[in-house]
Amino acid sequence: MRGMKREASWAGLVFVVGLLLIVGGAYTHRGVPMGWLVVPLAFVCSGVLVRQRAPLVGLGLGVVGIGVDLFLGPSLPTVLIFTDNVYAGALYGPAWFSRWLLGIATVLAVLAGAVTGVVARDWRLLAVIGVQAGLVLVTPVTTAMVLRQQRDQALAERARAEQVARLAELDRQAAIATERTRMARELHDMIANHFSAIAIQSTGALSRTDLDAAAVRKIMESVRENSLEGLAEMRAMIGLLRQEGDEPEATRPRLADAESLVERSRRAGMPADLRVEGEARELSPAVDLAGYRILQEALTNALKHGGRPVAVEVVYEPGQVTVAVDNPVDERTARLPGTGAGIVGMRERAALVGGSFEGGADGGSWRVRATLPTPNGYGERVHERVDGK
Template identity: 70%
Template structure:
């Protein structure tokens, strides 16, 4: 296209042959070839070409090609160099107009040459700088989007890990209580050869009851995992007020258990209610697996908080059942998740294991049921004690 322009007469005639005008054009076009790989080399070739063209022409083809050399240097070259190139081309445009005006002694020539030099020198550099800023901004936005996506993925992974931990904690607390009683009762029944049929029947009834209740809670949890709303979860949520059922179940497995409820019973927040229930459940399960009678559980409703305490005697023998070591960890996690505190360890003279959880309610109002302490005592009857402490009931309940 440059050759076509030269052949068409788009040059300032100075008597130079046509081939001489093609030499600076070829040099400038060589700069276009390396514009991305070596933008400063492209600019250097363009400066050489336009300088030669000024002596033999100048020609419109070489000047137009030189504008691409400037554009490439500002776009692909160093950012600082692009800014300096803008200052230099602006100064050259003003200087070219001033020189032309002085030589022609015509201020109109100053304006015309200044505008032409600005179009040739300043416009390509300005365009390149604007495009460069847009590209840098787009690159920054891409990096930012990648960072946001990475953070979102980390949040998702943390949510999945938290949900898996919560599910593991729920399954552990729910299953351990039922199946610990089943394992202990069935082991005792198998180890004793002198049990009468009535005692064996009571043991099997208790085993069946724990199995049915465990399956019911498992179905409830599966339903919770499948449902999307919160109504079903609220209907099946275990409550601290149902701790008597846990105590009675442990008593049927062979322990003497005492439950004391103090203060004003109130409607607790769902998270606190569930945490308290699970802590009592796990503490009683540990007493059944690792401890002995008597077991004392105290639920105290106080202003702004609920105190849960479970203590059991320690026996010299080993644990009835092996443990996974996650019980105390799970109880501590439950207490911390609702902003409470948890302690577990030896008490008294070292012959008692005590679990204490302080759960904040954040609400000092409640519905009074009984201002006096309510005491429930669950114990196995004489026949079950003689049978190895594995009876299914028959114990007295005092209040």
């Protein structure tokens, strides 16, 4: 409604101005009553009224008005307002119509000049009338086409900017989801190992009444140690999250610390043997962390669900390192409930560094095996260590 009111106001204004010009004598006097010139003026002003809603209809009204005006006058206001009809038809009409309109306007301008020159037998009029017709017909069309092209380019740029913004938002959401998954995986692997040992030891201490003070003290010492180690790892992770670019790297778990993981399982009451084969070496941070967490989660699962003893094997080979954990299948009810997130997390960790993962029942035992790629020559070689305990 606001647009219609604006167009109606504009059409009324140009009609009033046109009337004033006609009253002032801005037309060719051919003995026609001045009031008749108002009719073509009304037609072209009606085209202004519908210039945006129906540009082709407005151009049609303008053509009728200019035709009648050329026969009666012509009059200056009708010709000037007709240029707006042509401009609106080229700007607001279909794109193909503006191209056709440019060709038609060019041909009409040339024909108008040529016909006038031939009829008047004055070739100077060919140039004069041709230029005037070009100003009335060609100039509004070319101006509208330039503005139309700029408008389309602006719309295309706006659409492109919106698309880039949507893609950036999708990337941001994907990054947030990835980071949340990584944090959830780290928290699960970090807490599950320590708290599983704490839960199993405290459950054993509460369920048995024949334990002496020394046994209870040993259990509580192990519970306290697991609590402190879990708290230390939690603080290390918080430090990593708060770490900025110029700060030193927070302490990270390493596969070389496999002995400490196995020893922790032993103190929790689960016999475990560790064997390290090959030439142990420094690993990339991503592979080092993935191997450590996979071993940690495999030992946690064995502690909660598996039988005893547990065999742990870390094999360093050219271009890869393999972490394997085997334990007998315990047919009894699991001592602690599981959510299934451990296997998923181990598989995700192996996949993130380009490795492979296998986990499941193998005969009478449960076997976890992860093979992680290691770039040749990364880091310095460290001493080989084989520990049957």
